[in-house]
Every structure is written in structure tokens, then in C-alpha cells.
Amino acid sequence: MWVGFERRDLGAIAHYTGMLVASMALLMVIPLLTALASGEWGPALDYACGIGIAAAFGMLLAQSAPRGTHLTRRNALIVTALAWLAASLVAAVPLSLSGHYGGFVDAFFDAISGLTTSGLTLVQDLDHLALAHNMWRHLLHLIGGQGIVVAALSVSLGLRGGGAVSLYMAEGRDERILPNVMHTARFIWFVTAIYVTLGTVVLSVSNLIQGMEAGRSVLHAFWATVACYDTGGFGPQSQNAMYYHSPIFEGVTVILMLAGTLNFNLHADIWRGDRKEIFKNLEARALATNIAILSVVIGIGLAATRLFSTPGEVVRKGLYHLISANSGTGHQTLYNAGWANGYGGLAFAAIVLAMAFGGMASSTAGGIKALRLGLIAKGVVLRVRESIAPASAVVRSRYHHLLDVPLSADVLANALMLFVLYVVTYISGGMIGAAYGYPIGEALFESISATANVGLSTGITSPAMPLGLKVVYMLQMWAGRLEFIALFVLVASAIAAVRAKRGRA
Amino acid sequence: MRRYAAALLAVVVLGFVSLPVRGFAIEPVTETTGAELASMTSGLDGQLVRFEGEVISETLDGGQGHVWVNVLSEGVAIGVWMPADMAGELEVFGRYSHTGDTVVVTGTLSEGCDLHGGDLDVHAERLELLTRGESRERPGDLWKLGVGLAGLAVAYAGWRRMRSIADGG
Numbered sequence A: 001m002w003v004g005f006e007r008r009d010l011g012a013i014a015h016y017t018g019m020l021v022a023s024m025a026l027l028m029v030i031p032l033l034t035a036l037a038s039g040e041w042g043p044a045l046d047y048a049c050g051i052g053i054a055a056a057f058g059m060l061l062a063q064s065a066p067r068g069t070h071l072t073r074r075n076a077l078i079v080t081a082l083a084w085l086a087a088s089l090v091a092a093v094p095l096s097l098s099g100h101y102g103g104f105v106d107a108f109f110d111a112i113s114g115l116t117t118s119g120l121t122l123v124q125d126l127d128h129l130a131l132a133h134n135m136w137r138h139l140l141h142l143i144g145g146q147g148i149v150v151a152a153l154s155v156s157l158g159l160r161g162g163g164a165v166s167l168y169m170a171e172g173r174d175e176r177i178l179p180n181v182m183h184t185a186r187f188i189w190f191v192t193a194i195y196v197t198l199g200t201v202v203l204s205v206s207n208l209i210q211g212m213e214a215g216r217s218v219l220h221a222f223w224a225t226v227a228c229y230d231t232g233g234f235g236p237q238s239q240n241a242m243y244y245h246s247p248i249f250e251g252v253t254v255i256l257m258l259a260g261t262l263n264f265n266l267h268a269d270i271w272r273g274d275r276k277e278i279f280k281n282l283e284a285r286a287l288a289t290n291i292a293i294l295s296v297v298i299g300i301g302l303a304a305t306r307l308f309s310t311p312g313e314v315v316r317k318g319l320y321h322l323i324s325a326n327s328g329t330g331h332q333t334l335y336n337a338g339w340a341n342g343y344g345g346l347a348f349a350a351i352v353l354a355m356a357f358g359g360m361a362s363s364t365a366g367g368i369k370a371l372r373l374g375l376i377a378k379g380v381v382l383r384v385r386e387s388i389a390p391a392s393a394v395v396r397s398r399y400h401h402l403l404d405v406p407l408s409a410d411v412l413a414n415a416l417m418l419f420v421l422y423v424v425t426y427i428s429g430g431m432i433g434a435a436y437g438y439p440i441g442e443a444l445f446e447s448i449s450a451t452a453n454v455g456l457s458t459g460i461t462s463p464a465m466p467l468g469l470k471v472v473y474m475l476q477m478w479a480g481r482l483e484f485i486a487l488f489v490l491v492a493s494a495i496a497a498v499r500a501k502r503g504r505a
Numbered sequence B: 001m002r003r004y005a006a007a008l009l010a011v012v013v014l015g016f017v018s019l020p021v022r023g024f025a026i027e028p029v030t031e032t033t034g035a036e037l038a039s040m041t042s043g044l045d046g047q048l049v050r051f052e053g054e055v056i057s058e059t060l061d062g063g064q065g066h067v068w069v070n071v072l073s074e075g076v077a078i079g080v081w082m083p084a085d086m087a088g089e090l091e092v093f094g095r096y097s098h099t100g101d102t103v104v105v106t107g108t109l110s111e112g113c114d115l116h117g118g119d120l121d122v123h124a125e126r127l128e129l130l131t132r133g134e135s136r137e138r139p140g141d142l143w144k145l146g147v148g149l150a151g152l153a154v155a156y157a158g159w160r161r162m163r164s165i166a167d168g169g
Helices: A007-027 A029-037 A041-062 A073-097 A104-115 A131-146 A148-154 A162-170 A181-210 A214-229 A240-244 A247-260 A264-272 A276-280 A282-305 A311-326 A337-341 A344-357 A370-388 A409-435 A440-451 A467-481 A485-504 B002-018 B143-166
Strands: A398-401 A403-406 B030-032 B048-063 B066-073 B076-083 B102-110 B121-131
Touching: A007 A029, A007 A041, A007 A073, A007 A148, A029 A041, A029 A131, A041 A073, A041 A131, A041 B143, A073 A104, A073 A131, A073 A148, A073 A162, A073 A467, A073 A485, A104 A131, A104 A467, A131 A148, A131 A181, A131 A214, A148 A181, A181 A214, A181 A240, A181 A247, A181 A264, A181 B048, A214 A247, A240 A247, A240 B076, A247 A311, A264 A276, A276 A282, A282 A311, A282 A344, A282 A370, A282 A398, A311 A344, A337 A344, A337 A440, A344 A409, A344 A440, A370 A398, A370 A409, A409 A440, A409 A467, A440 A467, B048 B076, B048 B121, B076 B102
Parallel strands: B030 B048, B076 B121
Antiparallel strands: A398 A403, B048 B066, B048 B102, B066 B076, B102 B121
């Protein structure tokens, strides 16, 4: 049954969306301080303007209902869907003012890409972009990776009370690590802070040894750490990871990408000292199997091109890109054009599959997710066992994901539904890209990269691509990050509201 | 006298023979761009290439007495590996505040360099400085500050209103 909106529903939705948007104004203080500290006066003004617009927009929306207003589950899903768009809109303001984007749409594209931790970019002349703008682009990864709601919850930004739990669940986080969502949000930030600190320290030292100035060493290290741990993929240089020419950089970032794709519940288990969980967990096993098989495929594919003379080169390039694709990061040490022209069909296919499959649930990774693939594989085995068992036999299957649980029809149906939604979106985006005249293989690669929030590109994503395709990729990044349901609830609610209005008329 | 002449001739001939082959070999140099080099369709793998571009950011240690200089050419940056003393004349590197030195690099392209883990790079043999880099004028627009302050005033008024409602005012 489609339930229409009452005025208080709209008020509550606007209020919480406004509070989340206002939190973006607070975050923009960091790039503002970066600009002031580095003498970038122009960008400082960009952020002064952005802060004012975000704060005003957010607080005006928040007037729609009093603080602590109750939020139903449906409305929480709508707030989440809208907040990611509204936050991207205000986040795009300073980027758009930087002069490094073809227009507001391109800046909006980068803001969505940043927040959804996709990493596809339309920035122009990245190598001359201000430190402040690079700080903002990477902060978007950091906030988006943890979740806008999680970010706001951790600082208790007007989200206490009835709305907090609903919003937390609506953001695509299906498990609570600790009994209280506020504590869970803070635990997520605690884990993130540890990885970000360690990564930044190690990469700073590596950058210093390579000859970077101290300030740039630390900034680059922080940005690379955030981009990898939050499985984002932005970089401060147009060459991305290639800029550093450093095996140490590649090694550290691979570890960060793997950490970023780990389910926060597994991080919690490791933190509590239960390291056995990672070996028993269906999702961890599924991801390890996925990476192992596709590593062999990409290795054979790259070796077959004879571009690389030694097995070491094949392993270094192959594994880096496979983990980058599987974790949904999108960092790269090969040029974009090579995926279409130089690295062979088998390596291309391995990267496409790795992007499509994605990392773990309740992590910063995107894609179908290893848990769902594991459940579907278990479901197939169960069906085969049922087929060969005597008619009177009752065949059951169990799996271990934090707990030992029976494989129920509901769980399997949910996994299959999301699998189908992802695949349909991958293919649809690919067909739209092909309709714009791009080769179908490259269009499919780009579509999967956008939907699974990866960021690897064959070169289609550029300021010169058609406006329609930019919009399609933005929708795909948004839908993929929210795993579709919040988006569908938003659309269905809008339809219900229109029907109700017609009914009254 | 003849002996001296013969010895001198021998020295000259030996000198020519022992000089690096590249110094005298007529090896074709292909004029290209960073975009073409990174396309993987240039067909120039292993060949001598020459391209023009802006040096960006900084030099990075490349080991074996070499450094990495990243050169931005037609929107695509290429890693160039060169002896540290070759990079000595570079002074200004491209970043937010500066346009870097413009150089012409002559070197060998590797689409999968064995020395550098399979990277696409150019091992430089010659570096010419075309123009010295300079600082970039980036004037700020004060109207942005005005918009920002106006927005903050609106936000503050909204926040006060919400607080007064919450306090039962």
C-alpha cells in the first residue's frame, strides 16, 4: 500500500536533510583553514562563500520542523537519499568557484563522486589545483566513506532522538556494531582514525625520503590514505598513484585499500581480539576467493600481452589494479587508455568483474558485495543438494557471518534482488554509453565503475563527455552508494504524493 | 715521424670507436606528446621520442643517481627518469601558485619499463629548457566573501529561531 505524505512528514524530511546539509558548512572550515595556512587567498574566498551558502541552505530547511522530530523508517530513507544529493549540491559550490571545472554540473559530478567514494572526476588541470580544493575533494571521500549520517551522528549534530537509528540504518549500514548507534558511529570513526593516522605517518616518511617538502609530504600522504582507506580514488595529481614512482607507496596503499574494504564488524572483531572470525566468515572467504581467482585471470591476461617482461611486473601491476577494482578504490598505476588499447581483453574482463563484485558489506566499498555473492553461491549449492536428495529429505544450509545462521529464503531473495538490481544498472548504463557512440566494452566498464563507486576509467569520463552521460553516471554513483532502496523509496513516495494530490483534487 | 703519425692516427681511430654508439648513430627521433605516449597506441615503445611539456610539482628521488621529473604535455603527465645533474637547471615546478619550467625531453619510451616495475615512462637522454616558469596571478573575488557572510547571517537567525522554539519561546 502506498502511503501519502502529511505536512509533518515533509517537515521532518526537510528538517533532517537541512541538518545534514548544515554539517557540510562545518566541514568546509577545514579547506578554508588549509587555504589560509598556505596563502591561497582565492580558494579561501571560495570556501567562505561555500560555508555561507551551505549553512543558510541547511538552516532554512531545518526550520521546517522542531529539533528531535520523530522520523519514520520511510522518511529516514528519503532523508538519506535527499541528503546525499543536497550535500553534493553545496559541496560543489567551492569546487565550481575554483575555475577548474567546465561548469556547475561538472563540479556537482565531482562532489557526488567524492561523497559516494567513486573517484571518477571531471576536474581540469588537476596538477595546478589549490591545496585547499584538493583537501576538500579528499574530505568528501572521508565523509562519504564513513557515511554522512555517521559523520553527523559522531558529533551529535542535531540528530539525537527518534531520527538517529532510522537514518543510520537507511544509509546502507545493516548491522550495529555496538548497541547504541551513536557509539557505533564513534567506533567507525575510531577505526578510521587509526588507519588514517598510521597510513599518513608511513606515507609521509616515504614522501620525505623521495624528496618532497615536509608540508606537501604530509598532505599528499593524508590524501592518499583517505582516498585508499575510504576506497575513493581521487588523487592530487593527474597521474594518480603513478605520480610517486614508489613501490613503498603502492604497497602501503594496497594495505589501506584492503583495510577499507573490510566489514566494520570484522574490524570490531579484530579489535576485540577475535581474529578467528575473519577465517570463518563467509564474506571474507568469498572476497578472498574472488581476489584469488581474478588475480590469476589478470595475471594471465597481462602476461599474454607481452608488455611486461618479468613476472614481478605482472604481479605488481595486476594485483594493484585488481585490489583497487575489487575494493572500489580506483587508484591506478597504469594509464586509462591502456584498458581499452593495451592491456588485453582478459585483464580488462578481470577488472570489470572485480569492479562489479565489489568489496564487503558495511564497509566503504561498493559493488554487489562479497557477502551477497557468497550467499548466492550457497543458495546454488543448496538447490543442487535438494535436487539430488530423496524427496522426503529436508535439506538445509547454514553460513557463518558474525554468527552461525541458517540460510533462509528471505536472506537469499534479498541478496538475489540486489544482485539483479546491480547487474541491470551496470548493463543499462553501458547501453546508454554505447548509444552515445562509445564502444560497448568501454561503456560497460565505465558504467560498472560508476555504479560500483570504483573510479577506474577507460577515458570516457572527461569534461568533454556528453551532458546526458554525466547525469547518468551521477545517478548511477548515487544509486549504487545507497544500494538502490533509498532511491526507490524516494521515487515511490514522490509518486504516492502526486497521486494523493490528484485524489484530493 | 711516421711512427708518431701512425700512433696519432691509431689514437684517433680508437677514440672514435670507443665513443658511445648513440653519439654517432643516426637514430630517428619521433616528435610526440604526452597524450600520444600514454595512449598505448603510439607504436613508439622502446623508441627515441621528443616531447614538450611543463615540469610539475617537484623532483622525486629515482635511485641510482637519478630523479623523477613529471612532465605535463597536452593534459597528460609523463614520468621522466633522468640523471640528477640533468635536472639541475630546473627551478620552477608547476603547481597552484606557479606555472613550471617548459622543457623539451628527448628520451626512450617504455610502455612497461623493466627497471621500474612495468611503469610507462621515458628515460631521458637530453633535456632542454625552453622557458622559465613563473608565478600565476590568481586574484580573489571579494563578492564571494559577501555572499558567505550573508549566508552565515541567515543561518545564525535560523539557528536562534530553532533554539527559541526548542526552549518553548
